[in-house]
Amino acid sequence: MRTSGGLVPDTLPDLHRAAGVLFDLDGVLTPTAEVHMRAWQKVFDQVFARWGIEPPYTDADYFAYVDGKKRYDGVASLLRSRNVEIPWGEVSDPPEAETICGIGNRKNAAFATALRSEGIAPYPGSLALLRSLRDAGVPMGVVSSSKNAEEVLASAGIRDFFRIVVDGVVAERGHLASKPAPDMFLEGARMLGVEPAAAVAVEDAVAGVASAASAGYGSVVGVDRGAGPDVLRAAGATGIVDDLAHLLADAAR
Structure with a gap:
């Protein structure tokens, strides 16, 4: 039984026996969380400098206010943390709009x-797990707040592993509340045709872990890519890994 890294082996589920597995995307399946982080840093550095907002934006702000949430909710949450309120605007607003x-x-x-x-x-470990679950016939889906999820999945060459994708586009169309509300993970289970209590969620964001936990998932695996294992556990994670390779069949038993 392995105990290295962020692995907590006595609480990890065997995903190969789950009725279904629903994954977050950025930071769980692909390292796009790093791309998101750099993009947010660039934009907020510019916004903070122009408006004289203090203290400066940091990676800690990303994990606390932005990670896992729908894009506009993340912006509002971050600005609210600095006591800044601006108009919400419209989805069609140009990028230069101050909304x-x-x-x-x-x-x-x-x-x-x-x-x-x-x-x-x-991630190599994530790809290995997807192949193993596909070979075992386990239904899989993606629950991501990103509106870029379909493009990312296609670019990474892994779209065909998943029966359903609940992303920011689906959430907006269905008026689903942003994570940490349970709406998106409830919709993912409904679309996949499984009961949440019989399914497993795999998430790296604190908001996402809380969303899956409040949706009643039987197991919520937290993937520690920087949020911290204690924070993920406090949000509702029932087990922690630092790489999805730990969830392969021989590691889960």
């Missing part, structure tokens, strides 16, 4: 530019 939506669209433009110029590949 919540404008700032969110500015970040999305920065992310899209980076993704298309750099490309993306899945």
Whole structure:
């Protein structure tokens, strides 16, 4: 039984026996969380400097206010932490608009530019787990707050592993509340045709872990990519890993 890294072996479920497994995308399946972080840093550094907002934006702000949430909710949450209120605006706002939506669209433009110029590949451990679960016939889905999820999945070459994708586009169309509300993970289970209590969620964001836990998932695996194991456990994670390779069949038993 392994105990290295962020692994907590006595609480890890055997995903190969789950009725279904629903994964977050960025930071769980692909290292796009790093691309998101750089894009947010660039945009908020500019916004904070122009408006004289203090203290400066940091990675800790990303994990506390932005990670796992729908784009505009993340902008509003971060600005609210600095006691800054600006108009919400419209989804169609141009990136230069000084609104919540404008700032969110500015970040999305920065992310899209980076993704298309750099490309993306899945984490090796995540790809190995997806192949193992597919071979075992376990239904899989993605629950991501990102509106770029379909493009990221296609770019990484892993879209065909998943029967369903609940992303920011689906959430907006269905008026689903942002994580940490349970809405998106409840919709993921419904679309996959499984009961949440019989399913497993795999998440790296504190908001996402809380979302899956409040949706009643039988197990919520926290993937520690920087949020911290204690914070993920406090949000509702029932087990922690630092790489999805720990969830392969021989590691889960």
